[in-house]
Amino acid sequence: MKQNNQHDKIKVAIVGGTGYTGVELIRLLSAHPHAEVVLLTSRSQKGTPVADIFPSLRGVTDLVYSDFDDTANSNSLAELTKCDVVYFATPHGVAMTQAQGLVDAGVKVIDLGADFRLQSLEAFEKWYKQPHVCPDLLKQAVYGMPEVNREALKSARVVGNPGCYPTTAILGLKPIIDAQNTSEQAIVNSHIVIDAKSGVSGAGRQAKLDLNYAETTDNFKAYGVTGHRHLPEIEQGVNELLASSVQHHIRFLPHLVPMIRGMFTTIHLTLTDFGKTQDLQAIYDKAYDDEPFIDVLPHGQLPDTRSVRASNRLRIAVYQDNERGEATSLVVHDNLVKGASGQAVQSMNVMFGFDEPCGLELVPVVP
Ligand SMILES: NC(=O)c1ccc[n+]([C@@H]2O[C@H](COP(=O)([O-])OP(=O)(O)OC[C@H]3O[C@@H](n4cnc5c(N)ncnc54)[C@H](OP(=O)(O)O)[C@@H]3O)[C@@H](O)[C@H]2O)c1
Incomplete structure (x- = not known):
């Protein structure tokens, strides 16, 4: 060294x-x-x-x-x-x-x-x-998501740090995919809708007309509806990286919201009959119990982007309605931290054998 x-x-x-x-x-x-x-x-x-x-x-x-x-x-x-x-x-x-x-x-x-x-x-x-x-x-190359690839990262020489949207989507779905793999039964139907919103810093610091203050403030718009570069990355994450036993069909819709930092991803799922017998809250709690940067909210609480601002935390809530056969995973993180640089430092810590939270023990900034 x-x-x-x-x-x-x-x-x-x-x-x-x-x-x-x-x-x-x-x-x-x-x-x-x-x-x-x-x-x-x-x-x-x-x-x-x-x-x-x-x-x-x-x-x-x-x-x-x-x-x-x-x-x-x-x-x-x-x-x-x-x-x-x-x-x-x-x-x-x-x-x-x-x-x-x-x-x-x-x-x-x-x-x-x-x-x-x-x-x-x-x-x-x-x-x-x-x-x-x-x-x-x-x-x-190793996909730099410690919660998924911790072992492989230890010896990685090249790391592809995940995109900000895929981080929310993959980690928002991981507990369900893992539970399906263990039970060898589908908990949710294969069609998944991922509806995601990003703050404007997600587009970088470049000067571009559609990123002007007057274009982005007091405005809310969809983009990449016919195809976004993060879709194949989400598909790779869900279907290959998590080795899903069910091939999921993913519909991904990104939006730009008038915030500087922050991302809110809502994942819409339909429960199978087997899924209705499962306790998703317990599945998510157990899945992320030992993860230093993932916080699963208690039943009934919802995340907001402000609760993770400037920190490496990713916060999730899971909602289940057996009567309607629906489930929703709601995920927030700061696109510049857990969605980019924080996750990259987390991977570096694993690659060099440092404690994983080194340099990342930041309390979110409120208000
Ligand atoms: N912003 C986010 O929330 C976010 C989240 C996840 C991932 N990412 C990814 O992270 C990367 C950086 O994003 P960013 O938002 O930080 O971008 P940015 O604000 O546009 O900054 C890009 C940086 O790269 C340099 N650069 C541009 N072209 C270069 C070239 N050909 N060779 C060497 N340096 C070059 C620029 O400086 P000079 O032009 O002066 O050299 C600038 O410092 C992108 O690939 C982006 O997709 C961004």
Whole structure:
């Protein structure tokens, strides 16, 4: 390990340090007892002190943004290989240009983008409209969701950090899928509707007309109704990762709501006759009893996004109506924390053998 002797901390680089997930990584890692951010990149802000762009980080870091060049064997790669782990807080298509060189140098890679999430090359190329440049490395990549892949993460060299919507969908369904696998009987019918709402920071810090204040404030709209890139990731998570005994047909509908942070996902389910004999509250309570970041609310309580703001917590309520044959899983998290940077730090903790909550024991901010 290329630890700093002085502090005995692992060295961390963040490619894409001016974006929302990048700046969130800096915030979280600044409180981490075993990790230190030593390199941050931004092509547009190279040479600028981080605190000049983000006054919230004055006194937290003295780092100056470095340039980033994605060509093979570039100076950027040489600098990144001095670190123990590199986070890519960048759009899809960036991490895969550097991942092989980093792994060859013994550096672990955590991509917050989509390059290492979908195991199917065909699905990646269909949804992201570009060829994958390191398909062999993709096969070794681990989907970075500790609640599902904790063992595999311990030896992972490349991690595909989950998308924000798939995190809510997969974790919102996991207890039911696991219980179906154990009982070998369907608890819910195969058709599942996932109705999800995201705050505007989910789209990143880029300037875009439809993300203008006047376009997003006092407005609520659906998007991606004919197909969203997170759908194949949710399908992969439910049908393959959780090894569901029932092939589920998923309808996924994302919406943009006038909040900065936060995601609320409502999963509509229809109970089978067997499902009506099951106690879903007990199934969810037991499933997440030992998970440090998942909170199952008591019967009758409902989650709200404010209750998880700026924390790595994902909060779930499950509702069951046997008379109508319906069940609903209601899930909230902060898209920038458990939906992105917090989950990535959680995976890093597992990869390096640190206590899983290190740097993530944050109480949500209210109001
Ligand atoms: N926002 C969320 O809630 C969220 C949740 C889960 C996952 N994600 C994923 O996380 C990734 C980052 O999201 P974000 O919201 O932080 O994005 P963002 O705010 O748009 O920031 C993107 C960052 O990447 C850098 N960048 C852009 N193109 C690059 C390139 N070709 N090479 C190197 N650096 C590049 C940008 O800086 P320069 O252009 O100055 O280099 C900037 O620092 C995306 O893949 C996103 O889908 C986001």
